[in-house]
Amino acid sequence: MAPEISIVVPLFNEEESLPELCAWIHRVCTEHHLPYEIIMVDDGSTDESWSVIGQLRQKFPTLRAIRFQRNYGKSAALNEGFKATRAPVVITMDADLQDAPDEIPGLYQMIASDGYDLVSGWKKVRLDNKLTKNLPSKLYNAVNRRMSGLKLHDMNCGLKAYRQAVVKSIEVYGEMHRYIPILAKWAGFRKIGEKVVVHRPRKYGVSKFGWERFVNGFLDLLSIQFISRFGKKPMHFFGLLGMITLFIGFVLAAWLIIERLFAGPDYGLANRPPFFIALTTMVMGALFFIAGYLGELIARSAADRNVYLVQERIGDEN
Ligand code: UDP
Ligand code: MG
Numbered sequence: 164m165a166p167e168i169s170i171v172v173p174l175f176n177e178e179e180s181l182p183e184l185c186a187w188i189h190r191v192c193t194e195h196h197l198p199y200e201i202i203m204v205d206d207g208s209t210d211e212s213w214s215v216i217g218q219l220r221q222k223f224p225t226l227r228a229i230r231f232q233r234n235y236g237k238s239a240a241l242n243e244g245f246k247a248t249r250a251p252v253v254i255t256m257d258a259d260l261q262d263a264p265d266e267i268p269g270l271y272q273m274i275a276s277d278g279y280d281l282v283s284g285w286k287k288v289r290l291d292n293k294l295t296k297n298l299p300s301k302l303y304n305a306v307n308r309r310m311s312g313l314k315l316h317d318m319n320c321g322l323k324a325y326r327q328a329v330v331k332s333i334e335v336y337g338e339m340h341r342y343i344p345i346l347a348k349w350a351g352f353r354k355i356g357e358k359v360v361v362h363r364p365r366k367y368g369v370s371k372f373g374w375e376r377f378v379n380g381f382l383d384l385l386s387i388q389f390i391s392r393f394g395k396k397p398m399h400f401f402g403l404l405g406m407i408t409l410f411i412g413f414v415l416a417a418w419l420i421i422e423r424l425f426a427g428p429d430y431g432l433a434n435r436p437p438f439f440i441a442l443t444t445m446v447m448g449a450l451f452f453i454a455g456y457l458g459e460l461i462a463r464s465a466a467d468r469n470v471y472l473v474q475e476r477i478g479d480e481n
Pocket of ligand 1: 173174175176177206234235236237240256257258259261321369370371372
Protein backbone atom coordinates (compact mmCIF):
# COMPACT_ATOMS: atom_id res chain seq x y z
CA MET A 164 0.00 0.00 0.00
CA ALA A 165 1.33 3.43 -0.85
CA PRO A 166 2.36 5.22 2.33
CA GLU A 167 0.29 8.13 3.61
CA ILE A 168 3.10 9.38 5.82
CA SER A 169 6.85 9.50 5.33
CA ILE A 170 8.60 9.72 8.68
CA VAL A 171 12.09 11.17 8.40
CA VAL A 172 14.43 10.45 11.29
CA PRO A 173 17.89 12.03 11.33
CA LEU A 174 20.20 10.23 13.69
CA PHE A 175 23.73 10.39 14.95
CA ASN A 176 24.86 7.70 17.37
CA GLU A 177 21.44 6.65 18.62
CA GLU A 178 21.80 2.85 18.55
CA GLU A 179 19.89 2.22 21.79
CA SER A 180 16.84 4.26 20.84
CA LEU A 181 16.18 2.99 17.32
CA PRO A 182 14.43 -0.34 18.02
CA GLU A 183 12.08 1.28 20.51
CA LEU A 184 11.40 4.17 18.15
CA CYS A 185 10.51 1.91 15.21
CA ALA A 186 8.29 -0.32 17.30
CA TRP A 187 6.47 2.69 18.73
CA ILE A 188 5.93 4.34 15.35
CA HIS A 189 4.68 1.04 13.98
CA ARG A 190 2.25 0.58 16.85
CA VAL A 191 0.78 4.08 16.60
CA CYS A 192 0.44 4.05 12.81
CA THR A 193 -1.10 0.60 12.75
CA GLU A 194 -3.62 1.52 15.44
CA HIS A 195 -4.67 4.56 13.43
CA HIS A 196 -4.66 2.75 10.08
CA LEU A 197 -2.05 5.04 8.64
CA PRO A 198 0.22 3.39 6.09
CA TYR A 199 3.68 4.80 6.73
CA GLU A 200 7.28 4.58 5.67
CA ILE A 201 10.28 5.44 7.81
CA ILE A 202 13.34 7.06 6.29
CA MET A 203 16.30 6.97 8.62
CA VAL A 204 19.27 9.11 7.79
CA ASP A 205 22.38 7.94 9.59
CA ASP A 206 24.46 11.07 9.83
CA GLY A 207 27.83 9.32 10.03
CA SER A 208 27.25 7.44 13.30
CA THR A 209 30.31 5.85 14.83
CA ASP A 210 28.35 3.42 17.00
CA GLU A 211 26.29 0.44 15.87
CA SER A 212 23.34 2.51 14.60
CA TRP A 213 23.75 1.40 10.99
CA SER A 214 23.78 -2.31 11.75
CA VAL A 215 20.82 -1.83 14.09
CA ILE A 216 18.98 -0.22 11.19
CA GLY A 217 19.91 -3.20 9.01
CA GLN A 218 18.30 -5.55 11.55
CA LEU A 219 15.21 -3.38 11.95
CA ARG A 220 14.73 -3.49 8.22
CA GLN A 221 14.01 -7.23 8.52
CA LYS A 222 11.14 -6.47 10.85
CA PHE A 223 9.84 -3.28 9.29
CA PRO A 224 9.86 -3.62 5.50
CA THR A 225 8.77 -0.03 4.88
CA LEU A 226 11.91 1.23 6.58
CA ARG A 227 14.43 2.76 4.24
CA ALA A 228 17.75 4.25 5.25
CA ILE A 229 20.52 6.45 3.99
CA ARG A 230 23.98 6.47 5.47
CA PHE A 231 26.35 9.41 5.23
CA GLN A 232 30.05 8.92 4.81
CA ARG A 233 30.69 11.23 7.75
CA ASN A 234 28.81 13.48 10.13
CA TYR A 235 27.37 16.32 8.05
CA GLY A 236 24.90 17.63 10.62
CA LYS A 237 21.19 17.47 11.18
CA SER A 238 20.33 19.84 8.32
CA ALA A 239 22.12 17.73 5.73
CA ALA A 240 20.46 14.61 7.12
CA LEU A 241 17.00 16.16 6.88
CA ASN A 242 17.68 17.48 3.40
CA GLU A 243 18.69 14.07 2.13
CA GLY A 244 15.78 12.41 3.93
CA PHE A 245 13.35 14.89 2.36
CA LYS A 246 14.53 13.95 -1.11
CA ALA A 247 13.68 10.32 -0.41
CA THR A 248 10.12 10.94 0.80
CA ARG A 249 7.23 9.55 -1.23
CA ALA A 250 4.11 10.11 0.85
CA PRO A 251 1.85 13.19 0.68
CA VAL A 252 2.50 13.99 4.35
CA VAL A 253 6.02 14.14 5.77
CA ILE A 254 6.79 14.07 9.48
CA THR A 255 10.23 14.61 10.97
CA MET A 256 11.18 13.47 14.43
CA ASP A 257 14.35 13.08 16.45
CA ALA A 258 15.67 9.59 16.97
CA ASP A 259 16.29 9.92 20.68
CA LEU A 260 12.70 9.25 21.80
CA GLN A 261 12.31 12.83 23.06
CA ASP A 262 9.57 13.25 20.46
CA ALA A 263 6.68 10.87 21.02
CA PRO A 264 5.32 9.01 17.96
CA ASP A 265 1.93 9.38 19.67
CA GLU A 266 1.79 12.82 18.09
CA ILE A 267 1.83 11.41 14.55
CA PRO A 268 -1.94 11.03 14.01
CA GLY A 269 -2.68 14.54 15.29
CA LEU A 270 -0.02 16.12 13.12
CA TYR A 271 -1.15 14.08 10.15
CA GLN A 272 -4.72 15.34 10.61
CA MET A 273 -3.63 18.96 10.59
CA ILE A 274 -1.87 18.54 7.25
CA ALA A 275 -4.26 16.11 5.57
CA SER A 276 -7.59 17.54 6.76
CA ASP A 277 -7.04 21.04 8.14
CA GLY A 278 -5.05 22.19 5.15
CA TYR A 279 -1.84 23.22 6.87
CA ASP A 280 1.34 23.36 4.79
CA LEU A 281 3.56 22.99 7.82
CA VAL A 282 2.90 22.29 11.47
CA SER A 283 5.69 22.79 13.96
CA GLY A 284 5.71 21.03 17.30
CA TRP A 285 5.81 23.20 20.38
CA LYS A 286 7.48 21.69 23.41
CA LYS A 287 5.52 23.80 25.83
CA VAL A 288 6.91 21.88 28.75
CA ARG A 289 10.54 21.13 28.05
CA LEU A 290 12.24 18.27 29.77
CA ASP A 291 15.83 19.09 29.00
CA ASN A 292 15.84 20.57 32.47
CA LYS A 293 18.89 22.67 31.91
CA LEU A 294 19.23 26.38 32.32
CA THR A 295 21.60 26.32 29.36
CA LYS A 296 18.79 25.15 27.13
CA ASN A 297 15.44 26.46 28.30
CA LEU A 298 16.22 30.11 28.91
CA PRO A 299 18.37 30.72 25.82
CA SER A 300 15.78 28.88 23.80
CA LYS A 301 13.02 31.27 24.93
CA LEU A 302 15.13 34.30 24.10
CA TYR A 303 16.16 32.87 20.82
CA ASN A 304 12.62 32.12 19.78
CA ALA A 305 11.57 35.64 20.73
CA VAL A 306 14.27 37.10 18.47
CA ASN A 307 13.23 34.73 15.69
CA ARG A 308 9.61 35.76 15.98
CA ARG A 309 10.52 39.41 15.64
CA MET A 310 12.89 38.94 12.76
CA SER A 311 10.86 36.47 10.73
CA GLY A 312 7.34 37.61 11.45
CA LEU A 313 6.35 33.99 12.08
CA LYS A 314 4.54 33.57 15.36
CA LEU A 315 5.99 30.24 16.41
CA HIS A 316 7.01 29.43 19.96
CA ASP A 317 9.44 26.64 19.24
CA MET A 318 10.90 27.01 15.78
CA ASN A 319 13.64 24.42 16.33
CA CYS A 320 11.38 21.58 17.48
CA GLY A 321 12.48 18.35 15.79
CA LEU A 322 8.90 17.15 15.51
CA LYS A 323 7.21 18.73 12.51
CA ALA A 324 4.76 17.81 9.79
CA TYR A 325 4.74 19.01 6.19
CA ARG A 326 2.87 18.75 2.99
CA GLN A 327 5.22 16.95 0.63
CA ALA A 328 5.48 19.95 -1.68
CA VAL A 329 7.07 21.93 1.16
CA VAL A 330 9.96 19.56 1.76
CA LYS A 331 10.57 19.17 -1.95
CA SER A 332 10.83 22.90 -2.49
CA ILE A 333 13.16 23.98 0.30
CA GLU A 334 16.81 23.29 0.75
CA VAL A 335 18.18 22.75 4.24
CA TYR A 336 21.92 23.09 4.63
CA GLY A 337 24.48 24.34 7.13
CA GLU A 338 22.51 24.60 10.36
CA MET A 339 19.35 25.80 8.70
CA HIS A 340 17.18 23.04 10.14
CA ARG A 341 16.39 25.55 12.88
CA TYR A 342 14.65 27.77 10.39
CA ILE A 343 12.65 25.40 8.24
CA PRO A 344 9.40 27.27 8.94
CA ILE A 345 11.02 30.51 7.76
CA LEU A 346 12.40 28.80 4.66
CA ALA A 347 8.94 27.42 3.97
CA LYS A 348 7.36 30.82 4.43
CA TRP A 349 9.81 32.37 2.01
CA ALA A 350 9.23 29.56 -0.44
CA GLY A 351 5.64 30.74 -0.54
CA PHE A 352 3.82 28.40 1.86
CA ARG A 353 1.43 30.41 3.98
CA LYS A 354 -0.50 28.13 6.24
CA ILE A 355 2.04 27.48 8.94
CA GLY A 356 0.81 26.44 12.35
CA GLU A 357 1.95 24.86 15.55
CA LYS A 358 0.76 22.14 17.84
CA VAL A 359 1.64 21.61 21.46
CA VAL A 360 3.52 18.33 21.75
CA VAL A 361 4.72 16.24 24.63
CA HIS A 362 8.43 16.42 25.23
CA ARG A 363 10.16 13.54 26.92
CA PRO A 364 13.50 13.32 28.68
CA ARG A 365 16.31 11.76 26.70
CA LYS A 366 16.34 8.06 27.55
CA TYR A 367 19.63 6.94 26.04
CA GLY A 368 22.78 8.61 24.80
CA VAL A 369 23.65 12.30 25.00
CA SER A 370 22.56 15.52 23.33
CA LYS A 371 24.53 16.33 20.21
CA PHE A 372 24.27 20.10 20.56
CA GLY A 373 25.77 22.42 23.17
CA TRP A 374 25.44 26.11 24.00
CA GLU A 375 27.17 27.11 20.72
CA ARG A 376 23.89 26.37 19.02
CA PHE A 377 22.55 29.75 20.11
CA VAL A 378 25.45 31.76 18.74
CA ASN A 379 25.54 29.74 15.53
CA GLY A 380 21.80 29.83 15.35
CA PHE A 381 21.72 33.60 15.51
CA LEU A 382 24.42 33.95 12.87
CA ASP A 383 22.47 31.56 10.66
CA LEU A 384 19.38 33.68 11.06
CA LEU A 385 21.35 36.69 9.83
CA SER A 386 22.62 34.71 6.85
CA ILE A 387 19.27 33.36 5.82
CA GLN A 388 17.79 36.83 6.04
CA PHE A 389 20.59 38.10 3.85
CA ILE A 390 20.41 35.20 1.40
CA SER A 391 16.67 35.32 1.06
CA ARG A 392 16.65 39.04 0.39
CA PHE A 393 19.83 39.47 -1.59
CA GLY A 394 21.09 35.99 -2.46
CA LYS A 395 20.18 36.37 -6.09
CA LYS A 396 20.97 40.07 -6.31
CA PRO A 397 23.91 40.84 -4.02
CA MET A 398 24.61 44.09 -5.85
CA HIS A 399 21.40 45.56 -4.44
CA PHE A 400 22.88 45.22 -1.00
CA PHE A 401 26.54 46.01 -1.59
CA GLY A 402 25.83 48.58 -4.27
CA LEU A 403 23.60 50.57 -1.93
CA LEU A 404 26.26 50.60 0.79
CA GLY A 405 28.86 51.46 -1.83
CA MET A 406 26.84 54.38 -3.14
CA ILE A 407 26.25 55.78 0.33
CA THR A 408 29.90 55.60 1.36
CA LEU A 409 31.17 56.89 -1.99
CA PHE A 410 28.71 59.76 -1.81
CA ILE A 411 29.94 60.74 1.68
CA GLY A 412 33.53 60.50 0.43
CA PHE A 413 32.95 62.64 -2.63
CA VAL A 414 31.02 65.32 -0.78
CA LEU A 415 33.74 65.61 1.86
CA ALA A 416 36.46 65.64 -0.80
CA ALA A 417 34.68 68.31 -2.79
CA TRP A 418 34.22 70.42 0.31
CA LEU A 419 37.93 70.05 1.22
CA ILE A 420 39.01 70.99 -2.29
CA ILE A 421 36.83 74.11 -2.29
CA GLU A 422 38.07 75.13 1.17
CA ARG A 423 41.62 74.56 0.04
CA LEU A 424 41.06 76.73 -3.04
CA PHE A 425 39.83 79.62 -0.90
CA ALA A 426 42.25 79.20 2.01
CA GLY A 427 45.42 79.00 -0.04
CA PRO A 428 48.62 77.02 0.61
CA ASP A 429 48.57 77.30 4.45
CA TYR A 430 45.41 75.24 4.63
CA GLY A 431 47.02 72.03 6.09
CA LEU A 432 44.86 69.54 4.25
CA ALA A 433 46.34 66.39 5.77
CA ASN A 434 45.72 67.63 9.34
CA ARG A 435 42.01 67.76 8.94
CA PRO A 436 39.79 64.85 10.10
CA PRO A 437 37.40 65.11 7.12
CA PHE A 438 40.36 64.37 4.88
CA PHE A 439 40.80 60.95 6.44
CA ILE A 440 37.11 60.28 6.54
CA ALA A 441 36.88 61.13 2.85
CA LEU A 442 39.76 58.80 2.03
CA THR A 443 38.37 55.89 4.03
CA THR A 444 34.82 56.18 2.79
CA MET A 445 35.92 56.35 -0.83
CA VAL A 446 38.07 53.23 -0.43
CA MET A 447 35.22 51.46 1.41
CA GLY A 448 32.82 52.45 -1.32
CA ALA A 449 35.05 50.93 -3.97
CA LEU A 450 35.35 47.75 -1.88
CA PHE A 451 31.60 47.47 -1.51
CA PHE A 452 31.21 47.67 -5.25
CA ILE A 453 33.88 45.01 -5.77
CA ALA A 454 32.10 42.78 -3.24
CA GLY A 455 28.86 43.39 -5.09
CA TYR A 456 30.30 42.45 -8.47
CA LEU A 457 31.94 39.33 -7.06
CA GLY A 458 28.67 38.43 -5.38
CA GLU A 459 26.85 38.75 -8.69
CA LEU A 460 29.37 36.50 -10.40
CA ILE A 461 29.08 33.90 -7.66
CA ALA A 462 25.29 34.04 -7.63
CA ARG A 463 25.24 33.39 -11.34
CA SER A 464 27.76 30.60 -11.49
CA ALA A 465 27.21 28.69 -8.22
CA ALA A 466 25.43 25.40 -8.58
CA ASP A 467 22.32 25.58 -6.47
CA ARG A 468 22.72 22.29 -4.70
CA ASN A 469 24.99 21.05 -1.99
CA VAL A 470 26.34 17.61 -2.70
CA TYR A 471 26.58 15.04 0.05
CA LEU A 472 28.40 11.80 -0.19
CA VAL A 473 25.89 9.08 0.45
CA GLN A 474 27.71 5.93 1.40
CA GLU A 475 24.93 3.38 1.27
CA ARG A 476 21.16 3.11 0.98
CA ILE A 477 18.83 0.33 1.86
CA GLY A 478 15.28 -0.25 0.80
CA ASP A 479 15.22 1.70 -2.45
CA GLU A 480 13.75 -1.28 -4.25
CA ASN A 481 10.31 -0.72 -2.59
N1 UDP B 1 21.50 14.63 14.96
C1 UDP B 1 22.01 14.34 13.68
N2 UDP B 1 23.23 14.85 13.33
C2 UDP B 1 23.96 15.65 14.18
C3 UDP B 1 23.43 15.94 15.45
C4 UDP B 1 22.19 15.42 15.80
O1 UDP B 1 21.37 13.65 12.90
O2 UDP B 1 25.05 16.07 13.81
C5 UDP B 1 20.20 14.07 15.35
C6 UDP B 1 20.20 13.35 16.67
O3 UDP B 1 20.63 12.00 16.54
C7 UDP B 1 18.76 13.44 17.09
C8 UDP B 1 18.35 14.81 16.56
O4 UDP B 1 19.30 15.14 15.54
O5 UDP B 1 17.97 12.44 16.47
C9 UDP B 1 18.33 15.87 17.64
O6 UDP B 1 19.58 15.91 18.32
P1 UDP B 1 19.69 15.99 19.91
O7 UDP B 1 18.70 15.09 20.54
O8 UDP B 1 21.12 15.76 20.26
O9 UDP B 1 19.32 17.51 20.17
P2 UDP B 1 18.54 18.08 21.46
O10 UDP B 1 17.37 17.20 21.73
O11 UDP B 1 19.53 18.06 22.56
O12 UDP B 1 18.13 19.45 21.06
MG1 MG C 1 17.11 15.29 21.74
